[in-house]
Amino acid sequence: MDEQTRSGDDSSPIPREITRAGDHDIRILWKSGHESLYPARYLRLKCPCAVCVDEWTGREVLRPQAVTEDVAPSSLELVGRYGLRVRWTDGHSDGIYTFKLLRELCPCCQTS
């Protein structure tokens, strides 16, 4: 275990606070001080579970048309010390969003 993992810098990000933002978006305040705002549907489409993403090829299996515009998280729970499970209003809850994945998905840090 190195210092980085504990202090939660960008190589191993740790949230300080996870809350609701707006009507149904998710807000994460990271230990580093950075704040990420995730629109609900954007995060739903990025579900990393084996039903939504092919386990071997990494190909996205989930079709955007299959996810309604008003999908929203109904509850959140921490998974051990490393991730977050989201229960969505469409009944899906299989994906574990690791903190690392969530940090990478931060919309304001996307370069493209």
Next chain:
Amino acid sequence: MSETDKLKIDIVDALKSIQDPDLGRDIVSLGFVKDVKFCGGVAAVTIELTTPACPVKDQMREEARQAILALDGVDEANVEMTARVRSSSSDNQSLLPGVKNVIPVASGKGGVGKSTVSANLAVALAQSGAQVGLMDADVYGPSIPTLMGLSEKPVSGPNQQMIPVTQYEVKIISMGFFLPKEKAVIWRGPMLDKMITQFLGGVQWGELDYLIIDLPPGTGDIQLSLCQKVPLTGAVIVSTPQDVALNVAQKAIAMFNQLNTPVLGIVENMSHYRCSHCGQRDEIFGTGGARKVSESRGLPFLGEIPLSTNIRVHSDQGKPVVLAEPESEQAKAFLQVAENTAAQISIRAMAGELEQDIKVSF
């Protein structure tokens, strides 16, 4: 201000000179000094440590006594040492509400002595005065009942919770209690996941300072489920000195790193063999390999346990060597591992009090 009040302040000031070597701060600023009394030349203080298994407890008591006795007007100093184990995680422990620290014992490779280390670690911590539980999560080869000399089965309590069996002041649960010796567990992942949930939330653990979890070898379903269900305090990695074991142990370390679970340190088991006839030391599997790995990975080295007949004999007889022969070299080695582990947990817990936990409000 009365003379007595002034002297009480002097006593606290004098105690500021005493450092906790593990936490690297003085015992006053750490808030360990409680209950300072002074009456008729006699001073009495209570020092509350973060673990009853503190390796430098006696030394600290003596240092405190000397520091107080050096003050003018003090003829006698009574220092009482107590302990309150801190929790490494404040909330989201819905499965284990009364358990302060959860410590998996893992190895990667099988047959390196995880269960023996777990059993002796649990008993040594309990002997120091801590409240200890021991969960045998090795469903394939549960050996804790044998090592702890148990044949009775746990009974059901209220709310359909199992009441763990208590032996040597350790609360124990094991798959071995529920299966006849000649039957085997042949389960796929979802069943193993269910079992882990059952052993965590379905057992009346009550208030525990330390819950030691004896894991099966590998980095599979049981390890993953455990890392998902509860925030673990930190893992103890057991390895023999050989490369073949150390290389696999590093896989276990990698798994815990990936799941953000701290690693408390590495124990080198079967570190050397001392001949019971001539006393000569023989390094059957080499020695010092685990120490090297811990240094290169920046992990604490928790101690080395010799390979010895008496550990094996007492294990087979169901009474861990720390209890059966407390004065032996082997028992002292286990005791040192227990003290170092407790010290590492204290360091994490104290750091956690400064760091914030993850707040989820949704």
